[in-house]
Amino acid sequence: xxxxxxxxxxxxxxxxxxxxxxxxxxxxxxxxxxxxxxxxxxxxxxxxxxxxxxxxxxxxxxxxxxxxxxxxxxxxxxxxxxxxxxxxxxxxxxxxxxxxxxxxxxxxxxxxxxxxxxxxxxxxxxxxxxxxxxxxxxxxxxxxxxxxx
Ligand SMILES: CC(C)(COP(=O)(O)OP(=O)(O)OC[C@H]1O[C@@H](n2cnc3c(N)ncnc32)[C@H](O)[C@@H]1OP(=O)(O)O)[C@@H](O)C(=O)NCCC(=O)NCCS
Numbered sequence: 001x002x003x004x005x006x007x008x009x010x011x012x013x014x015x016x017x018x019x020x021x022x023x024x025x026x027x028x029x030x031x032x033x034x035x036x037x038x039x040x041x042x043x044x045x046x047x048x049x050x051x052x053x054x055x056x057x058x059x060x061x062x063x064x065x066x067x068x069x070x071x072x073x074x075x076x077x078x079x080x081x082x083x084x085x086x087x088x089x090x091x092x093x094x095x096x097x098x099x100x101x102x103x104x105x106x107x108x109x110x111x112x113x114x115x116x117x118x119x120x121x122x123x124x125x126x127x128x129x130x131x132x133x134x135x136x137x138x139x140x141x142x143x144x145x146x147x148x149x
Pocket of ligand 1: 021022077078079080083084085086087088089090091111112113115116117118119120122
């Protein structure tokens with residue numbers, strides 16, 4: 001099978017899937033997020049048939065539980081509902097980690113939805129700390145991180 005086609009995309013190119021997958025399709029959802037336009041922020045997408053079918057955003061942000069480390073925060077990980085379970089999320093995670101390593105980072109972290117913890121754990125991320133709701137979603141999350149070799 002051909003590996004997923006992961007490329008850098010622009011912040012506006014994340015908006016449709018952010019709205020559809022992460023905000024339940026709400027037309028008035030805020031899909032422009034803090035940090036989207038920072039020069040070091042990277043947005044990665046998976047392309048299939050000329051369409052973006054999965055997205056993720058990687059920002060330079062200290063990990064609150066390991067502030068001394070050189071870290072990236074992953075936000076806005078989402079796959080098109082018609083294409084979930086096909087390895088696109090995994091491809092994005094691995095691509096993001098590879099880019100993080102190349103840019104000298106030694107850790108990545110995320111506020112991970114409880115419903116997605118198994119996804120992160122299947123890729124070797126560690127989950128820790130209490131459950132908390134994020135203000136933007138009102139949904140329960142936990143801290144997840146992965147150290148980079
Ligand atoms: C979470 C999400 C990004 C995963 O992307 P995906 O392309 O569906 O996942 P993949 O097909 O790459 O799955 C990789 C592995 O994670 C597992 N996995 C995927 N989603 C999972 C979930 N929600 N819970 C537990 N395990 C999950 C898969 O079974 C697979 O493991 P396997 O190879 O052992 O079977 C996607 O399902 C999604 O967009 N979910 C809704 C939005 C969301 O929750 N985003 C994360 C916010 S923190």
